[in-house]
Amino acid sequence: MDGRFLARRNAQAARLADVPLVDEAAFRAAVLDAVLVDGCRIASLFARESGGAVELVAVVASDETSEVGLVRAVLASDSFESLTTECPQAHLFEREIAEQFGVRPEGHPWLKPVRFHGPWRTGRSVFGDAGPGVTDFFRVEGDEVHEVAVGPVHAGVIEPGHFRFQCHGEQVSHLEIALGYQHRGIERALVGGPTKKSIHYMETAAGDTTVGHAIAWSQAIEALTGTRPPARAHAIRGIALELERLANHVGDLGALAGDVAFLPTASFCGRIRGDYLNLSAELCGSRFGRGLVRPGGVAFDIEPARLEMLQGRLETSTRDAKEAVGLLWETPTVMERFESTGMVEPDACEEIGMVGVAARACGRAIDVRHDFPFGIYRFAHVPVMTAHHGDVNSRAFVRWLELQRSAEFVADQLTALPSTPVRVVPGAIAPDSIVASLTEGWRGEICHVAITDSAGTIARYKITDPSFHNWFGLALALRGGQISDFPLCNKSFNLSYCGHDL
């Protein structure tokens, strides 16, 4: 990242006018240099309407310097030169831009809809108005090749998504994933806000990442209003975020065991996940942490009696979790299933911009809590946990390591809660401003970008869930693998459908 970007820390607001406005070619060159030369990641890449024209905004994240770089460009026509040809991690962002604003990224290798909705600018559709999943899929031709289509309705009670496998016998040559069935129009619903509804959209953007998205939203609003939440609020947010991570990681490890029919861990982890969810419920009355995080702080304090009870139950649950999950690593048949199943090469992981657990399982030491510290993580550090094979086993093992670190973190925080109030009232939102707010949800990096208009309301709000970066990683993990291993690979990523579809 260089002078072509406006550098900001995580959740540090800037005046929109300070963000360099360059032409298309300079924009493309700046982003490509940042990613290919300086090793930054595209945290978000989106478009907005500005005075009748379409403006591209790029948010690149430099894990080394802990800075996010902002740059923008106004498009001169209804098309622009695709970045994807040189920088694959832009591929889904560009498809999204094409779908939302009816501008065509020229040269994009696989230009298809993302969520199958109509264009936001009337009459500017690039794709026509076919329904969800109605599109051409990549096909492998040959006498012995067969195609398996799964979903959008699945045999289990899970979210809808469509998977197209090109198989040769049991071997998968290619998997293509079509999503969009859960599209609710959250980003558009936030325009003109914030309103009373906004926080609820955030808490349900990806239902299992309620706290993660709510913190990202709150940070953005706090930055735009110049609010500094009290220290105790930061600590409670951290506790809630780690409890969310604990519940989901334990649940995932149990589900991974269930997928290979290893019952003991599956049964126990199912119960222990509930225990952790109940701890969240003790914090705020909701097992998913809804109603807790609010701009300016948190809505609920922890009294001494509840604090003690939380400490006791956390210790018990974590002891149980260690026993149940420990069984996995001691059982050779489980290891045999996990190891070298669903491998993602480290290079591919970096190239397609994977984040979170899946990236750390490929040896990429990236973690927003460490690289772009926010809230309590500026004072209390959680070590970044990595594994190095990029297979199901690595993804499971990273969860196992993070589970232990998170439990230690929560225990530490509970013993040393600062004695301040838990909430302050945010003031008015700064007009004509922009802020990029990053948090590390349990899946990975959550990026929210807010742009305000001259009246101090939200003109554009961009949400990037970690699933948005990682779905393509799942498709890569299956290449050359066995189709019967798909459910296991899928579970090891456990990506969000609604977080992607928004």
Place this chain on the structure above:
Amino acid sequence: MRVVLQLLLVVLASPLLLGVINKTKALMAGRVGPPVLQSYRDIAKLLRKGSVISETTTWVFLLGPAVALVVPLLASLMLPLAGTEAPIAFTGDLIVFVYLFALARFCTTAAALDTGSAFEGMGAARELTFAALAEPALFFGFLALARVSGGLSLTSFMTMDGGHWRRASAAMVLVIASWFIVLLVENSRVPFDDPNTHLELTMIHEVMVLDHSGPAFGMILWGAAMKLFVYGALIVGVILPASGSVLVDLSAILGGVLVVGVAIGLVESGMARLRLVRVPQLLITASLVAGFAVVLVLR
């Protein structure tokens, strides 16, 4: 009389076997689990329900469940479950026994292919591949037992006087071990298949019957339970000496099969499913184990 008793045992006790397996698994996992009699309720429920039948299917689709229900019953008639005589016994009946089940498999896979679904075709291909690999293990076992018992029918294998354990204990252990693996693969149990999974891409047997519903599916469940019971009874009959008393033999078989059920439950609680590409390796191992039994009795 014996025939009726024997048929009643297979028809009525087989769902209990599933209940015992599920209860064992639940207890091992620290759960309460479904009641032991749950399988009876499931089957009764399914038999009362209506069916949805895909328009693309033909009569073949319904033939599968029917054959799957009848074959285990027919096969059970070749086993002397009550006393020392099987209702049907002749030299070489073991070949008919094995290929009756092959017939059932042909019909269920044909029914699966009849739906034209990619999943069911995949399941059918897996089922046939693994069945073909399990067959040698079964026949090597028969060969060893033929030598030990001196006869060439299932009745002679299952009515040995107990002396076989003194004369050929090592071979017997190998045959039983190999057949237990065959029992697991033939009945779609862990580590070959996961009877509890809802993941259509990993299933073998379950995915072939995805389109069956109501009574047809009930018949499949019941037929599968009886098949498991018959395989269990074959193994128990070979292990235990026959007493000649109808009541003693019936209860010995029932008790033995339930113990097999507990053993299946323990296996399913203690290990994960095999990767699909590893399944043939284990089946070839089972064949080799039974092959060694033959070597031992021939020397």
